[in-house]
Amino acid sequence: MAIDRQQDMGQTRWNESAEGGVSGRAIVVGLCLALLVIVWNTHVEYIAHTARMNITHFPIALFVPYVVLTLSNAVLRRFGVSWALTSTELLSALAMGLVGAAVPAYGLTSYFLGMIAIPYYQATPENQWANYFHQFLPEWLVPSNEGGAMQYLFEGLPSRDMPIPWGVWQSPEGTGPCPQVPPPALQAACTKCISDSRNTSSLTSLSSG
Secondary structure, eight states, X not given: OHXXXXXXXXXXXXXXXXXXXXXXXXXXXXXXXXXXXXXXXXXXXXXXXXXXXXXXXXXXXXXXXXXXXXXXXXXXXXTTOTTOOOHHHHHHHHHHHHHHHTSSTTTTHHHHHXXXXXXXXXXXXXXXXXXXXXXXXXTTTSOOOGGGHHHHHHHOOSOTTSOOOGGXXXXXTSSSBOSOOOOGGGHHHHHHHHHHHHHHHHHHHHHHO
């Protein structure tokens, strides 16, 4: 009888959660979780240089706070706290956290920024990229290289007193920003991508020689 009662209570809670849908507090918790993942991951990889926390199948930067959240919520439900999160709300927060974990560092940001900035940064008189395909780059997608801004993105500003050229990330029509506006901390990401590519090219040349 006790087992049947527990099963009925569990089924009732599940039905209530399913019927409730996504609540406002679930969205708030999910946004906080995603923000924590993004800030923590960016700091650890580009400032502390200690780990890559979103390169695993289940990002560690999300796994740790989500485990803390679920365990804390289980304790609240154990004591019958009325404002404890439901299963649907926890899953909603998890989904938002997974989306947030796919953005920083070795998710979207590093590769995307490098792809749209490389055509100007890697252009040289030898490869003649400026003559061959710069004219075909869509202005709404690729940031401007005005004042050598792409070099500053990868190598840093020549002086701390120099302002960050945010204007190159604004669309020419003035309708809004380009697809991605890079925070200063993400400049290190692009620098690392270029460094890795150059090291790979050097090793390839040595091995072929």
